[in-house]
Amino acid sequence: MFPTTTTARPTSTDLTPDLIERVHEAADSESLIRIRPYPETDGIAAGPRFLRGFHTAPAGSLHRGDAPVYAAEIWFTDGKLQFYLRAPDPQDAIALVNAHYPNSDTQQVTGTGFPDVSREQSVAGCHLELRQDATYPIKHLDSRPPLDDDPYRTILSRLIGGDDETTVLQTVFMPVAQTWTRRGLLGRVGGGDVTHIAKARRQGTVEGYLHPQVFQSKRDTQAADDIVAQLGRPAFATTIRVVTIAPNASTAEHRLSRVADAVTALDHEHTNQGFIPRYASASHLPAVLEATAMRALTPNSWFKRALWGRMNALTLRELAGLVHLPNEAVENPTVDWSQTAAGVGVPADVPAFSTPTSAAGGVRSDDQTRADDHGSKRESTDNRAFKQSVPSRNSGADEIGQGDDDGV
Numbered sequence: 001m002f003p004t005t006t007t008a009r010p011t012s013t014d015l016t017p018d019l020i021e022r023v024h025e026a027a028d029s030e031s032l033i034r035i036r037p038y039p040e041t042d043g044i045a046a047g048p049r050f051l052r053g054f055h056t057a058p059a060g061s062l063h064r065g066d067a068p069v070y071a072a073e074i075w076f077t078d079g080k081l082q083f084y085l086r087a088p089d090p091q092d093a094i095a096l097v098n099a100h101y102p103n104s105d106t107q108q109v110t111g112t113g114f115p116d117v118s119r120e121q122s123v124a125g126c127h128l129e130l131r132q133d134a135t136y137p138i139k140h141l142d143s144r145p146p147l148d149d150d151p152y153r154t155i156l157s158r159l160i161g162g163d164d165e166t167t168v169l170q171t172v173f174m175p176v177a178q179t180w181t182r183r184g185l186l187g188r189v190g191g192g193d194v195t196h197i198a199k200a201r202r203q204g205t206v207e208g209y210l211h212p213q214v215f216q217s218k219r220d221t222q223a224a225d226d227i228v229a230q231l232g233r234p235a236f237a238t239t240i241r242v243v244t245i246a247p248n249a250s251t252a253e254h255r256l257s258r259v260a261d262a263v264t265a266l267d268h269e270h271t272n273q274g275f276i277p278r279y280a281s282a283s284h285l286p287a288v289l290e291a292t293a294m295r296a297l298t299p300n301s302w303f304k305r306a307l308w309g310r311m312n313a314l315t316l317r318e319l320a321g322l323v324h325l326p327n328e329a330v331e332n333p334t335v336d337w338s339q340t341a342a343g344v345g346v347p348a349d350v351p352a353f354s355t356p357t358s359a360a361g362g363v364r365s366d367d368q369t370r371a372d373d374h375g376s377k378r379e380s381t382d383n384r385a386f387k388q389s390v391p392s393r394n395s396g397a398d399e400i401g402q403g404d405d406d407g408v
Helices: 017-027 043-052 090-100 152-159 178-182 184-189 194-202 218-228 249-266 285-294 302-308 367-375 395-400
Strands: 032-036 070-077 080-086 105-109 122-130 166-176 205-207 213-215 235-246 275-280 313-315
Touching (some): 032 090, 235 249, 249 275
């Protein structure tokens, strides 16, 4: 019998000196970009444009090639919500932040690849995985119905705990080719690709036994529109992890369940798509924690990709719900904000000339223009650093218990 790697409910384990050392060793080679978001930006609306700059050298259906792997993280530690980004080319990533989230502060940091933790604390963790096949979209800015609020408003509030708690929400993502919508051999043969699923949804549902009738609803039509809109959209293979650390087991487990519940803000009521938590068992938590420190992408075997396509693939618009920088609309003072605009010598929240207008009010850049200018320069991303960002250890495969090849 193989030991189970998941449980129906959150579980936890103690942080031992050996486990802490393993985590620090795994994170030692990780250079991160710490970002302090500026409150007066486009927030989630800039997310798809921001992520488009990362969609270079996409991986094919069966081979990864030189596809880069990125990680976006939100930490609650030391009483603050902090934003981090890991990229093979840090300068290129910083340029994207500056283009789409002007006046946000960026700083490269080394030696801080994981929050400070201490022995005798408890840790809990989970993966967030799609409830259905990736052809069914989650709710996003352009879905029907669309997101009516930034999901960070809920998610960030759930990440916050006591001063002695630490929470990490990590999204690891890798660009994939547009062929991801074909859904493998079985998808094409069995009508499981995007086109066939949308067509079947438009035909309505059959109700009744003695006198069956076909009913077509607005709900089915809107779901079909969102499904077929996936065609041709740039997408990323993703791994989403949540790790909570607290002085005791019950607190760590409670915080984990609250964060996992918060992502229901992205549930699409027409496609029934959303994220479900896959809680790590106590014996499996050390591997999950180590993979988190390594920013490892969950492996899918070549065989499974050939049959069913890539799991947990999200389009730019879908991923933007989880990977963007917040603005003042989230109304969260715990965020480690950048309060000074570029070229302005006073904090952005200090009135100028006795008026209620922010000192930075007149210096915001035209985000769309800067995005367009930057986009033409982004196609030559240097991916040579990718080999350094992919861990050679087997933690990624051990973490999931299902990979048997190159891992992605």
